[in-house]
Amino acid sequence: MVLPKELEGAYHIVWLGEALRLLDxxxxxxxxxxxxxxxxxxxxxxxREMAVRGAPAIGIAAAYGFALGVAxxxxxxxxxxxxxxxxxxxxxxxxxxxxxERRLAExxxxxxxxxxxxxxxxxxxxxxxxxxxxxxxxxxxxxxPDGGVVLTHCNTGHLATGGYGTALGVLRSxxxxxxxxxxxVDETRPLLQGARLTAWELERDGFEVVLICDxxxxxxxxxxxxxxxxxxxxxxxxxxDVANKIGTYGLAIAARANGVPFYVVAPTSTFDAGVASxxxxxxxxxxxxxxxxxxxxxxxxxxSVWNPAFDVTPAELVTAIVTxxxxxxxPSEPSVRAHLGLP
Amino acid sequence: MVLPKELEGAYHIVWLGEALRLLDxxxxxxxxxxxxxxxxxxxxxxxREMAVRGAPAIGIAAAYGFALGVAxxxxxxxxxxxxxxxxxxxxxxxxxxxxxERRLAExxxxxxxxxxxxxxxxxxxxxxxxxxxxxxxxxxxxxxPDGGVVLTHCNTGHLATGGYGTALGVLRSxxxxxxxxxxxVDETRPLLQGARLTAWELERDGFEVVLICDxxxxxxxxxxxxxxxxxxxxxxxxxxDVANKIGTYGLAIAARANGVPFYVVAPTSTFDAGVASxxxxxxxxxxxxxxxxxxxxxxxxxxSVWNPAFDVTPAELVTAIVTxxxxxxxPSEPSVRAHLGLP
Numbered sequence: 001m002v003l004p005k006e007l008e009g010a011y012h013i014v015w016l017g018e019a020l021r022l023l024d025x026x027x028x029x030x031x032x033x034x035x036x037x038x039x040x041x042x043x044x045x046x047x048r049e050m051a052v053r054g055a056p057a058i059g060i061a062a063a064y065g066f067a068l069g070v071a072x073x074x075x076x077x078x079x080x081x082x083x084x085x086x087x088x089x090x091x092x093x094x095x096x097x098x099x100x101e102r103r104l105a106e107x108x109x110x111x112x113x114x115x116x117x118x119x120x121x122x123x124x125x126x127x128x129x130x131x132x133x134x135x136x137x138x139x140x141x142x143x144x145p146d147g148g149v150v151l152t153h154c155n156t157g158h159l160a161t162g163g164y165g166t167a168l169g170v171l172r173s174x175x176x177x178x179x180x181x182x183x184x185v186d187e188t189r190p191l192l193q194g195a196r197l198t199a200w201e202l203e204r205d206g207f208e209v210v211l212i213c214d215x216x217x218x219x220x221x222x223x224x225x226x227x228x229x230x231x232x233x234x235x236x237x238x239x240x241d242v243a244n245k246i247g248t249y250g251l252a253i254a255a256r257a258n259g260v261p262f263y264v265v266a267p268t269s270t271f272d273a274g275v276a277s278x279x280x281x282x283x284x285x286x287x288x289x290x291x292x293x294x295x296x297x298x299x300x301x302x303x304s305v306w307n308p309a310f311d312v313t314p315a316e317l318v319t320a321i322v323t324x325x326x327x328x329x330x331p332s333e334p335s336v337r338a339h340l341g342l343p
Numbered sequence: 344m345v346l347p348k349e350l351e352g353a354y355h356i357v358w359l360g361e362a363l364r365l366l367d368x369x370x371x372x373x374x375x376x377x378x379x380x381x382x383x384x385x386x387x388x389x390x391r392e393m394a395v396r397g398a399p400a401i402g403i404a405a406a407y408g409f410a411l412g413v414a415x416x417x418x419x420x421x422x423x424x425x426x427x428x429x430x431x432x433x434x435x436x437x438x439x440x441x442x443x444e445r446r447l448a449e450x451x452x453x454x455x456x457x458x459x460x461x462x463x464x465x466x467x468x469x470x471x472x473x474x475x476x477x478x479x480x481x482x483x484x485x486x487x488p489d490g491g492v493v494l495t496h497c498n499t500g501h502l503a504t505g506g507y508g509t510a511l512g513v514l515r516s517x518x519x520x521x522x523x524x525x526x527x528v529d530e531t532r533p534l535l536q537g538a539r540l541t542a543w544e545l546e547r548d549g550f551e552v553v554l555i556c557d558x559x560x561x562x563x564x565x566x567x568x569x570x571x572x573x574x575x576x577x578x579x580x581x582x583x584d585v586a587n588k589i590g591t592y593g594l595a596i597a598a599r600a601n602g603v604p605f606y607v608v609a610p611t612s613t614f615d616a617g618v619a620s621x622x623x624x625x626x627x628x629x630x631x632x633x634x635x636x637x638x639x640x641x642x643x644x645x646x647s648v649w650n651p652a653f654d655v656t657p658a659e660l661v662t663a664i665v666t667x668x669x670x671x672x673x674p675s676e677p678s679v680r681a682h683l684g685l686p
Contacts (some may be wrong), residue, residue, distance in 0.1 A: 135667035143665070170665060187634065189532060189556040195634075213532040213634055214558040215590025222592060233664075240658030240674025247558025249565060250593055252660035253600045261662040268666050271683060276676075278658075291530065291538075291556055315583030315621075317595035319604040321576075322486070322513060323611050324478040331583025333619075340614060 004123070006130045010163045013052070013060055015123060018071075020064045024051045025159055029200040040069025040079045047086035047093075050191065054160025055234045055270060056129050059092030063125045066100040067118035076104055089243060089284045091235040091272045096125055129162035132267045136166060137173030140230075140265055144174035144181060148227035151184040151217060154245035155197035156232035156265065166265040167230040168198065175207065182208040184226060186217055188245060190290040214247050218254035229255050233266035241278025242266075347466070349473045353506040356395070356403055358466060361414075363407045367394045368502055372543040383412025383422045390429035390436075393534065397503025398577045398613060399472050402435030406468045409443040410461035419447055432586060432627045434578040434615045439468055472505035475610045479509060480516030483573075483608055487517035487524060491570035494527040494560060497588035498540035499575035499608065509608040510573040511541065518550065525551040527569060529560055531588060533633040557590050561597035572598050576609035584621025585609075 007015075012023035020037045026049070027033050035051055037043045043065030046052050052061045062083045069079030080097050087093060100121055107117035144150060150171065154160075157168030164172060171183060183202055188194035195211055202209045212220060220226050229251055235243040242248070242264050255262040275281055321328040321339075328339045337343070350358075355366035363380045369392070370376050378394055380386045386408030389395050395404045405426045412422030423440050430436060443464055450460035487493060493514065497503075500511035507515060514526060526545055531537035538554055545552045555563060563569050572594055578586040585591070585607050598605040618624055664671040664682075671682045680686070 132667040136665050139667070139669055140665040143663075143670075186558075187532070189530070189558060211634060213589065214556070215529075215532060215593060218593030218596060219589060236664065236674075236679075237658075238679055239676040240664070240671075240679050242658070242664075246556065246562060249660075250558060250561030250597055253561060253596050254593055255662075256660050257596045257600075262660060263663055263665060265665045268668060268683060271679065273683065273685060291554060315580075315585070317592075317599050317605060319598075320486075320606055321579065321583065321585070322479055322483040322606060322608045324475040324482070325611060327482060327486075328583075331579075333582040336579075336581055336583050336614065340611060340616065342616060 004127050006127055006134075007123070007163070010126075010130070010158075012159055013057060013064070013126065013162065015064055015119070015126070017119070020061065020068060022046050022052050022061065023159070025053060025197060026051055028159075028196050037065065038068065039072045040065040040074065040082055043068065044082045044086045047083070053193070054155060055089075055092045055232070056133075056161040056166070056267065057159065058087055059096035059269070060122070060126045060129055060162050062086070062093050063096040063100050063122035066097060067115070067122045070104065070118055071115045076101065087284065088282050089234050092269055095269050099125065126162045129267065130164055133161055133164035133166060133169040134173075136265055136267065137164065137169040140170035140263065141173035141177055141179070143228060143261070143263055144171060144179055144230075145227040146174075146179040147181065149182045149184055149225055151186070151220065151226045151229045151251070152198060153186045153194060153214075153217075153229075153231050153247055153251055154188045155193040155201070156230075157198060157201045159197050159201060160232065166232045166267070167263070168202070170230055170263075170265050171202075171207070172205070175205075180208075182210060184217070184220060185209055185211050186214045186247065186251075187211055188247065189214055190286075193245070214250075217251055218258075221254050221258040221260050224258075226255075226258075226260050229260060229262045231262075231264055233264050233270045235275070235281050236264070236266060236271045237275045237277050237281060238271070238273050239277045241281070243278060243281045243283070347470050349470055349477075350466070350506070353469075353473070353501075355502055356400060356407070356469065356505065358407055358462070358469070360462070363404065363411060365389050365395050365404065366502070368396060368540060369394055371502075371539050380408065381411065382415045383408040383417065383425055386411065387425045387429045390426070396536070397498060398432075398435045398575070399476075399504040399509070399610065400502065401430055402439035402612070403465070403469045403472055403505050405429070405436050406439040406443050406465035409440060410458070410465045413447065413461055414458045419444065430627065431625050432577050435612055438612050442468065469505045472610065473507055476504055476507040476509060476512040477516075479608055479610065480507065480512040480519075483513035483606065484516035484520055484522070486571060486604070486606055487514060487522055487573075488570040489517075489522040490524065492525045492527055492568055494529070494563065494569045494572045494594070495541065496529045496537060496557075496560075496572075496574050496590055496594055497531045498536040498544070499573075500541060500544045502540050502544060503575065509575040509610070510606075511545070513573055513606075513608050514545075514550070515548070518548075523551075525553060527560070527563060528552055528554050529557045529590065529594075530554055531590065532557055533629075536588070557593075560590075560594055561601075564597050564601040564603050567601075569598075569601075569603050572603060572605045574605075574607055576607050576613050578618070578624050579607070579609060579614045580618045580620045580624060581614070581616050582620045584624070586621060586624045586626070
C-alpha cells in the first residue's frame with residue numbers, strides 16, 4: 001500500500017501496514033521516542049495514557065487501531081468498545097469508529113478484502129484530516145494580524161491532528177503567506193501541552209514563541225498585548241457551544257471582556273449534531289496525580305517567557321473590599337476616599 | 344522584651360531580639376525549616392527569594408529587618424534602600440519602612456534608645472497586622488456561604504501576613520462561627536502558593552480543601568460550583584483597582600460573567616493613595632526559570648483534587664469558528680445548521 005503524498009511528511013502517526021507507529025508525546029520535549037502498536041488494545045492504551053492526544057489525532061489513531069484489531073481476528077464489537085472507552089470527550093473518536101464500522105459492514109456485504117478495506121478507510125480518514133487542516137489554514141490565515149501577537153492554548157498542531165494542525169494550522173498558513181507575528185503560548189496545566197508540545201513544535205518551525213502561565217493570559221489581554229486568540233475544539237454542540245481543553249472558557253471570557261476576537265478552529269467532524277448545547281457534553285475528569293506532580297523542565301531551551309508575578313483587577317469587577325474598617329462595596333474613587341477618611 | 348499575647352502563636356515570623364526567625368516558605372509543604380536573619384541584608388534576601396512572601400508579611404519582615412540593620416550600626420538610608428529594592432509591587436513594604444524611618448527620626452529627636460524604639464515599632468506593626476486580620480475576619484465572615492463552596496487564589500493566610508490571614512482570615516472566622524464550607528484552592532502557577540501553602544495551612548486547620556488548576560476556576564464557576572471568591576491584595580489604587588497575584592483578574596472576569604461575588608480582603612495599609620488607578624501600579628516580572636521548572640510534588644498528602652480535562656465555552660463568546668468549509672461567525676444553532684447543511 002502506497003501512502004498518499006500528503007501523509008509522507010507525517011512523523012507522529014505512521015501506518016506501517018501491520019502496525020501503527022506513534023510518537024510518544026508524553027516524553028516531549030525531552031525525547032523523541034516512538035511506540036509501535038500491533039493491535040487495538042495497544043492503540044487504546046496509547047490514547048488513554050495520552051501518548052497520542054488531540055481530538056483529530058485520537059480519531060485517526062483509533063481508526064488505524066480498529067483496522068489492526070479486526071486484522072488480528074478480534075471481534076469488531078470488542079475492538080470498537082475498547083477504543084471507544086479510551087477517552088470520553090473527543091467526538092472524533094466516535095465519528096471515526098462509526099465510519100470504520102460502516103466500512104466494515106459494507107466490505108462484508110460486498111465480499112471485499114476486509115483487512116484491505118479497513119486499512120484504506122483509516123488512511124482516508126487520516127488524509128482527509130490533513131487536507132481539511134490545509135483548507136482551514138487557507139480559510140483562517142487572513143484572521144491572523146500581521147505584525148501582532150496571537151495567543152493559543154493547549155496543542156492544536158501537527159501533534160494534535162493528522163498533521164499541520166487546526167488553530168496552529170491557521171498560524172502556519174499565515175506564516176507561509178509572509179505574515180510576521182508572535183505566538184503567546186499558555187503552558188496549559190496540568191499536562192503542559194502548551195509548554196511541552198506547542199512551544200516545541202512552533203520553535204521547530206521557526207515561529208516566535210513566548211510561554212506564559214495560563215493565569216497570565218487574561219492580564220496579557222488587559223494590557224493590550226493580544227490581537228486574537230486561536231484555539232481548537234474537542235466537540236462543538238449544535239448551538240455552537242465549544243468543548244475544549246480546560247482553560248478555554250476562561251480565555252473566552254477574558255477575550256470578550258477585552259474586545260479581543262476569539263477564534264475556534266476545528267473541522268466539521270468536531271460538531272456533534274446529537275448534542276443540543278454544551279451542557280450535554282460529558283466532561284472528562286482525570287486523575288489527581290496530574291495536578292499533584294509535574295515533570296522537571298517543561299519546555300525546550302531557547303523559548304522566551306513572560307512571567308509577571310501579579311495582575312490588576314479593575315474596580316468594576318470587585319463586589320466588595322473587606323478591610324478592618326468594614327466592607328467597601330463596589331469600590332470607586334469616591335467610596336475609597338470615604339472609606340479611608342480622605343478628603 | 345515580652346512579646347504581646349497575639350504574637351505568641353505566630354510561628355513563621357518570630358522576633359528573637361537580636362535576629363529574626365522566618366519559616367522558609369519555599370520548602371513547604373515538604374519541610375518546615377527556619378532561617379535566622381541577623382541583619383537587613385539577610386532579610387532583604389529572604390524577601391527577594393520569597394522565603395517570606397505575602398504583602399503584609401513582607402512589610403513586617405522588612406520592619407524587623409530595618410530594626411536589625413540599624414542595630415548592627417549600618418546607615419539607615421542604605422538599610423532602607425536594600426529593603427525597598429527587594430520586591431517592587433507590595434506597598435506594605437514601603438509603608439512599613441516609611442513608618443520605621445519616621446520612628447527613627449522621632450527617637451533621635453527625643454534622644455530615645457534607637458534600638459529599643461525600632462524593635463518596639465516593628466513589633467507594633469506586626470501586632471497591628473494580626474489584630475487587623477482578626478477584625479477583617481469579623482467583618483467578612485457573614486459573606487462566607489454556610490454549606491457552600493468558596494474559591495481562593497494564592498496564599499493569604501497565616502503565612503502571608505503577621506498571622507491569621509486576610510482572605511483566609513475571613514474563612515477562619517466563618518469556620519470559628521460554625522459555618523461549614525469547602526474551599527477550592529487554585530494551585531497558583533508558577534510558584535504554586537495555593538497548592539504548597541494554602542492547601543497545607545488549611546488542611547492543618549481542619550478545612551475541607553480541593554485543589555484545582557488555575558485554568559479550571561472559570562469552569563467551576565460556570566458549573567455553579569462556587570458561591571463566592573475571596574482573594575487578598577498587594578496594592579489597591581485610589582479608584583479601587585486591585586493589584587494581586589497573577590490570575591486574580593481572570594478570576595474576577597469569570598466571577599462577574601457567572602454572577603459570583605468577588606471579594607477582596609486587605610488591610611487599609613494596602614491602599615496606595617498616591618496611585619490614581621491600577622494602570623499606574625508597577626508589575627513585577629519574575630525570572631523565566633519559575634515557569635520553566637517546577638518542583639516535584641506540589642501538595643501535602645490527603646488533599647483532594649478536581650481535575651477536569653476540558654471545559655465548555657458558550658457560543659456567545661466565540662467570534663467565529665473556522666472549518667474547512669469556511670468561517671462560521673457568531674455561531675448559533677441556525678448558523679451551525681446552515682454551515683453543516685443540516686435541515
